[in-house]
Amino acid sequence: MGRSPCCEKVGLKKGPWTPEEDQKLLAYIEQHGHGSWRALPAKAGLQRCGKSCRLRWINYLRPDIKRGKFSLQEEQTIIQLHALLGNRWSAIATHLPKRTDNEIKNYWNTHLKKRLTKMGIDPVTHKPKTNALGSAIGQTRDAANLSHMAQWESARLEAEARLVRESKVLLVTNPPSQDHHQLSGGQIPNKATVLAASRPQCLDVLKAWQGVVSGMFGIARDLESPTSTLNFPENNNMLAISNLGFNENCVGNNSLQASCFEKSNQMQGLKEKIILDDHEMTTDQGGAIWFQESSFRTSAHENIIEGLSEDDVMLVCESGDGAGHHHQQQSSSLMDGEDQNSYINNGAYNANFEDNKNYWNSILNLVNASATWSPVF
């Protein structure tokens, strides 16, 4: 399909924006909202294409942008989310309030990627580069589990994006009024303003991820995320998730190691059930996560973003041998039942622990390299 250029290239200015141009754009959007980006430059008296105006507004002029150095917590959030979501910067940005996808992308490319590389971690796969068996065991159980968790989160993010789009329709069809100004304390209404009012809860996977790390180190920490309103009631319950792949390979300092080992032992003989949204995961003694097939929803068209309350997020530890799951489907589609058992029993699973240990040991080093601990970990 042929495409018309986004704008007439002739006579339009490119390159860095001048303060005067910024002022024009800012003044116009304050007064009229951006409306159609394509039509905006002419109306605002700018010799720019609409796309350039949009970029300038979203990445620089928007009033709700936080600039400056990334905090350690933000860095770790980016690393974790990148491990889950890959280069989906806009999705990652939804978890970092007031940061733009462009800023996060730049920060990743100029700082975090290099740092992980220095630590011997492949910034793409988030696995140790030096692991000779890496390719062979790359599709390990918890990697597959995390992959499914990521898919789940992706579906949620897509739904969020849909909501954002819908919100923006409201914004466009309802240009700024006096009420808007009153409501926003004089600030112009914008995407973030609308989003803030309707922002869905998210970060479930990040929560679980953080739980893995928390449990790995045996530390009770505040896992509150910057954006999620979800709360896990007990850190011990988070440790239930931590059983995923870290039973015996806790790393860090000795006391943490001992603590982690102790917690790990406490998990023996337990079956964990995790219910997020109406999506139920259970983990067996081997630490594998199971999804209840009947409740597994990935379609962004369904209302998975609606009204997650704390009650919707439950972590339940119950006694049992883990054999009583009905109609369950392992989250990984890579193995049939027999293979799963042999996988757990034949040592490959333990090799997987080593992967995780190396990776998280590196992350721990990263954290330790800083002056203070992040509240995330």
Next chain:
DNA sequence: AAAATAGACAACCGCGGCGCC
């Protein structure tokens, strides 16, 4: 002090998705 190099960040480009007609 000047040139070269590296780092950081802003901005651009092209593609794909989505909605409208």
Next chain:
DNA sequence: AGGCGCCGCGGTTGTCTATTT
């Protein structure tokens, strides 16, 4: 159903500044 236009995303490039030689 398919063409078209718009928007958003991710990759890449350009530019400015800081550091090194």
